[in-house]
Amino acid sequence: MWKGRFQQQTADLVQRYGESISYDWRLYPHDIAGSIAHARAQMKAGLLSDKEFAQIETGLREIEMEIASGDFEFSIELEDIHMNIEAALTRKIGAPGAKLHTARSRNDQVATDTRLYCRASLDTLFTLVTGFQKALLAQADAHADAIVPGYTHLQRGQPVTVGHHLLAYVEMLERDKARFRDCRKRLNICPLGSGALAGSTINLDRHAIAQELGFDGVTTNSMDAIADRDYLAEFLFDLAVLGGHLSRLSEDLILWCSAEFGFATLSDAHTTGSSLMPQKKNPDVCELTRGKTGRLFGNLVAILTAIKGLPLTYNRDLQEDKEPLFDSVETITLALEVNTEMISAMVINRETCRQAASDPLLLATDLADYLVRKGVPFRDAHELVGRAVAAADDSNTPLDQLDLSAISDEFGPDTKEIFNLESALAARSNPGAPSIENVRREVERWKVQLGA
Numbered sequence: 459m460w461k462g463r464f465q466q467q468t469a470d471l472v473q474r475y476g477e478s479i480s481y482d483w484r485l486y487p488h489d490i491a492g493s494i495a496h497a498r499a500q501m502k503a504g505l506l507s508d509k510e511f512a513q514i515e516t517g518l519r520e521i522e523m524e525i526a527s528g529d530f531e532f533s534i535e536l537e538d539i540h541m542n543i544e545a546a547l548t549r550k551i552g553a554p555g556a557k558l559h560t561a562r563s564r565n566d567q568v569a570t571d572t573r574l575y576c577r578a579s580l581d582t583l584f585t586l587v588t589g590f591q592k593a594l595l596a597q598a599d600a601h602a603d604a605i606v607p608g609y610t611h612l613q614r615g616q617p618v619t620v621g622h623h624l625l626a627y628v629e630m631l632e633r634d635k636a637r638f639r640d641c642r643k644r645l646n647i648c649p650l651g652s653g654a655l656a657g658s659t660i661n662l663d664r665h666a667i668a669q670e671l672g673f674d675g676v677t678t679n680s681m682d683a684i685a686d687r688d689y690l691a692e693f694l695f696d697l698a699v700l701g702g703h704l705s706r707l708s709e710d711l712i713l714w715c716s717a718e719f720g721f722a723t724l725s726d727a728h729t730t731g732s733s734l735m736p737q738k739k740n741p742d743v744c745e746l747t748r749g750k751t752g753r754l755f756g757n758l759v760a761i762l763t764a765i766k767g768l769p770l771t772y773n774r775d776l777q778e779d780k781e782p783l784f785d786s787v788e789t790i791t792l793a794l795e796v797n798t799e800m801i802s803a804m805v806i807n808r809e810t811c812r813q814a815a816s817d818p819l820l821l822a823t824d825l826a827d828y829l830v831r832k833g834v835p836f837r838d839a840h841e842l843v844g845r846a847v848a849a850a851d852d853s854n855t856p857l858d859q860l861d862l863s864a865i866s867d868e869f870g871p872d873t874k875e876i877f878n879l880e881s882a883l884a885a886r887s888n889p890g891a892p893s894i895e896n897v898r899r900e901v902e903r904w905k906v907q908l909g910a
């Protein structure tokens with residue numbers, strides 16, 4: 459591609475070191491769409507005849523089909539997807555193929571391709587996240603009323619329901635989608651026409667190119683457009699946060715599926731056995747999801763590090779943006795698919811949940827609130843109940859069977875009612891709190907919002 463200036467072949471090792479075709483072939487549909495839009499603008503500018511444009515378009519579509527069907531042979535001497543496609547086109551149609559690169563550089567080409575790849579990935583992932591939310595929602599619907607302990611510090615805290623717990627993840631995922639929308643808005647601007655760094659002396663209609671490619675506008679500074687990878691960092695951050703959410707859910711499920719908790723059972727199809735211990739049924743999908751989060755975080759740090767010290771504009775370091783990008787997109791895609799299936803097949807053991815939530819200590823706060831209603835300042839109420847808990851502990855008596863009047867005469871005979879789990883949960887009726895009525899209302903709201 460640059461034979462004019464050079465007297466020696468590129469060394470084999472340099473080719474192996476510098477090639478990106480082994481991974482950037484993934485950009486091919488976007489590279490071809492970009493080239494067709496670029497060629498159309500050349501035709502409108504009188505640089506290509508109608509016939510030449512038609513040859514280019516047909517040739518590129520043929521190449522697209524060859525790549526899609528696996529019949530295309532990529533060559534590492536041609537470094538990357540851009541040169542592989544351009545060379546194949548010229549082999550196919552001759553002179554018009556050699557005109558395609560007029561007023562274009564691989565620098566604005568790759569920036570365009572990666573933006574299009576990110577946009578397509580964002581759209582696919584958006585749908586996958588919605589599908590995952592629906593799987594969680596269906597379980598939340600079925601178990602809106604399944605009472606279970608809620609935890610802080612992994613110590614039993616207060617009663618919630620399984621539905622409330624699962625809807626917490628639906629909320630997180632909705633924020634992930636909002637970040638996707640926001641990221642999409644910022645990245646959907648067309649850099650094509652920025653050339654190597656300073657545009658071109660040949661003016662093509664950038665707005666028409668942008669429109670054909672579905673962009674919302676064109677970039678307004680050619681140097682920024684070439685050097686900018688903010689959108690990748692932003693996208694990888696969004697995927698890292700999403701991965702973090704999946705990882706936290708994984709950890710909850712790993713606990714829930716242990717003999718110690720027993721709140722949920724994953725299907726045989728979504729667990730694995732042990733080669734040694736015959737009794738084992740392991741939550742590997744959850745563990746892998748938790749483990750793969752490290753890669754998602756690492757990929758974000760890789761791209762941030764690659765761009766931080768680069769002088770304007772293009773530097774070859776920027777080629778290092780692609781493997782982290784593809785890895786994060788492919789990792790999270792599979793994670794969403796497998797987790798959606800696994801959640802749909804999961805069984806909630808309602809009786810075990812209920813049993814664990816029947817610990818009267820979960821209502822110690824309710825007992826303090828009872829005193830507050832009688833006019834006792836909360837700090838004093840907290841201390842009185844704390845003493846009651848210690849006494850229950852010392853005498854090995856459940857809190858709800860203790861003679862509370864021995865601790866304070868503020869405790870009346872009606873304290874027994876405090877330990878009714880149903881009414882304790884029903885009392886948590888403020889917006890956002892887990893009364894069964896609230897959870898059912900939230901389930902209905904999400905059904906409308908997600909079109910479930």
Ligand code: ARG
Nearest residue numbers: 478538564565568772776777
């Ligand atoms: N494969 C290259 C990349 O991904 C394309 C741009 C090459 N530009 C250049 N000036 N060498 O960054």
